[in-house]
Amino acid sequence: MTNLRPSTLFLTLLASSSLFLGACAQVMPPCNAVNAPAIQDVQASQWSLIRWHYTSPNDGKTRQRSIPHGENKTPVSINFSPDGKSVSGYSGCNLYTAQVQLGDKGFVLEKIASTRKACDPATSELEYKFLSYLSNYRSMVRDGDRLLIMTRDNEVLSFSLKK
Numbered sequence: 001m002t003n004l005r006p007s008t009l010f011l012t013l014l015a016s017s018s019l020f021l022g023a024c025a026q027v028m029p030p031c032n033a034v035n036a037p038a039i040q041d042v043q044a045s046q047w048s049l050i051r052w053h054y055t056s057p058n059d060g061k062t063r064q065r066s067i068p069h070g071e072n073k074t075p076v077s078i079n080f081s082p083d084g085k086s087v088s089g090y091s092g093c094n095l096y097t098a099q100v101q102l103g104d105k106g107f108v109l110e111k112i113a114s115t116r117k118a119c120d121p122a123t124s125e126l127e128y129k130f131l132s133y134l135s136n137y138r139s140m141v142r143d144g145d146r147l148l149i150m151t152r153d154n155e156v157l158s159f160s161l162k163k
Contacts, residue, residue: 034103034105034106034108034137034138034139034140035105035106035138035139035140035141036105036106036107036108036137036139036140037106037140037141037142038106039080039084039100039102039106039107040084041142042080042084042142042147043080043081043082043083043084044080044081044082044084045079045080045161045162046077046078046079046080046161046162047077047078047079047147047159047160047161047162048075048076048077048159048160048162049067049075049076049077049078049130049157049158049159050067050075050158050159050160051064051067051156051157051158052064052065052067052155052156052157052158053065053155053156053158054153054154054155054156055154055155065126067092067126068092068093068122068123068126068127069092070090070092070093074090075090076089076090076091076092076130077089077090077159077162078134078147078159080100081100084100085099085100086098086099086100087100087109087134091114091127091130091131092119092123092126092127092130093117093119093123093124093127094114094115094116094117094119094127095114095115096112096113096114096115096131096134097112097113097114098110098111098112098113098134098135099111106140108135109134109135110135112131112134112135114127114131129155130157133149133151133153133155133157134149136151136152137149137150137151137152138150138151138152144161145160145161145163146158146159146160146161147159147160147161
């Protein structure tokens, strides 16, 4: 197996996830399934959002979203508990928590709850999208110190492992 630079690996995963998700729209019923790593692969880990790509509905080109940061540059994050039964983090304006439900294809996040701090409209919209994607993602992949979440809307959220 050849060693790919992280940027090359990310672009390869982004391209393959777009093909996978695009093909998914025409296949039933597997498209309703969720794919995630084994909880043992992520429990007791903390992740910071470093990239958020989406496909523009206007021209079909991939673009990068501006990621909101909180006071003191707090990044959007996902923190898996040591026992792997819950996650918590920062969603751009508020703190959130969720329960991990184990399934046949990995895990899903359920019962997401957040604080209710008022945010500017743009941050509120991204925070809403982020929390929605956590509860209804298509695929989550761990690749070393990267965690990628591919959404049902063909968006890709890339996280870096906090050390």
